[in-house]
Amino acid sequence: MRLVAPALSILVLSSSCASMPPCPAPAPAPNRRAEIEAFNRAMIEATTRMDDAGIVALWEDDGVTLLPQAKPIAGKKAIAAFIAQVTEANPGAKMRSFEMTCSGIEIAGDVASEYCDEHQVVDIGGDKPPFDGRGKLLFVLHRGADGSWRLRREMWNQGSE
């Protein structure tokens, strides 16, 4: 996912045209909330597709994920290795559905946080019943120099019905 930063050409045009009406409307203020909603959609889409590379791309290089009964997994490489390990351990798995609803987006400059409910149904393969699980997530996001929001910190725990 690549989020679009305000085009420099438009900003230059706006500032040089102040004394030359009719002047185009100023560039709109960036909608950080919409950017984070786009991040959430990208996470939902990559998870639904079981697109491991797509999920890893949504992490910062020095992101940290905090999973139950495990030590913190720090760094994009370690997170990628962990995701690959889960995929390898479940060769027949197929995501039947993945839903994630986030609340409470709060933004301070280039840092944001939000918390989400997730519900996933995964066909395990063979004659096993599907895995049907619910969880909650707390995300700390960071907006990089390229204008993209990525995961900096994530914790998951068990959800309620």
Place this chain on the structure above:
Amino acid sequence: MRLVAPALSILVLSSSCASMPPCPAPAPAPNRRAEIEAFNRAMIEATTRMDDAGIVALWEDDGVTLLPQAKPIAGKKAIAAFIAQVTEANPGAKMRSFEMTCSGIEIAGDVASEYCDEHQVVDIGGDKPPFDGRGKLLFVLHRGADGSWRLRREMWNQGSE
């Protein structure tokens, strides 16, 4: 806990004295990391004392805690009610030890995050063995207008040995 903001009188003195040596040293830049370490110590001390009011005081009015197998608990009043309920349900409980070690303090203006390991041993009372549990925490903190850092968001999950 009240953290000390730079005294306004010192700042005023510094700026008015620039051309009048000997001038006192300028006020030091506030050490936000030290403030957050003080927050952590206050949380450890209140938890160790089982000081429910002290714990609640470390929350923002609209803080949210995210506990396993539960819906988000939003707002200081709801968090206080939840803590009181846990205390009532365990009348003989006494904290034998509580340790919390935090890592990765990151500060952006008035917002910060960090993650922590905790280990608690609680005497349950009667002839029951003590509860000995480990967990991880992800904190999002906010610095209020009064200069105090408080919990804005918290998630807990199970730790590892």
